[in-house]
Amino acid sequence: MPDLDLITQALARNLKRLRNERGYTLDALAARSGVSRGMIVQIEQGRTNPSVGTVVRIADALGVSIARLLDYDETSEVRIVTDDQAVQLWAGSSGGSGVLLNGIEAPGPLELWEWLIMPGEGHTSDPHPAGTVEIARVEQGELVLTLDGRDHVVPAGSTASYEAGWAHGYRNDGDVPVRLTLVVSVPLPPR
Missing domain, CATH: 2.60.120.10 (Jelly Rolls)
Known part of the structure; x- marks a missing residue:
């Protein structure tokens, strides 16, 4: 399994980037996902390890897969996960x-x-x-x-x-x- 800190940092980076790409404020994403604004802030700052349910709700609200939220290597055209x-x-x-x-x-x-x-x-x-x-x-x-x-x-x-x-x-x-x-x-x- 990849290092938990690597995943936490990838989640923080990808969440912030995807939220900004969609033009969602923290409050807008909180309303769409049902996840509190405070939790979203903590995730974007890499200060928490959210539950599966929280990650699923955020991914659903952003319209992306959980894999994309957690992806720490988006550099290849073919994504091979060992x-x-x-x-x-x-x-x-x-x-x-x-x-x-x-x-x-x-x-x-x-x-x-x-x-x-x-x-x-x-x-x-x-x-x-x-x-x-x-x-x-x-x-x-x-x-x-x-x-x-x-x-x-x-x-x-x-x-x-x-x-x-x-x-x-x-x-x-x-x-x-x-x-x-x-x-x-x-x-x-x-x-």
Whole structure:
């Protein structure tokens, strides 16, 4: 994994640059994202390590992928992310993880994730912007996908696709780890 300070500084630099490119004041970005002005200031100054939910809300409000917000090397036409450069954004209490493998703007943010959810672990997500879709491919175990309060069981070897504009989450109620690959496509925000 890349150095946490490197990621924090990249987030600070990229957030400020993208906010300014879009002409958003701190207050405007706070209103669009639901993240407090104070938190945005702390992130832009590299003084905090925000939660996954906070980074997702800011990326959604800016209309960029999380990968673009965290990118610390934007110098190549082909972005190759090796395993040791992938960014872990979620850690479960029993060793699970959510790792952002890569992401692009196509034309809205498009992200590829790798998840490991250990038995008894789960992760909940706030609704993404309307029109956001996710595709989850379960490689091992049995994923319990909760969408708008309803559970859906996705066994190994299956792929689920769904609108992610609702509250949703991923859970492992079984006794073997769940491994899944997740693609998230977020539409561009209205201007």
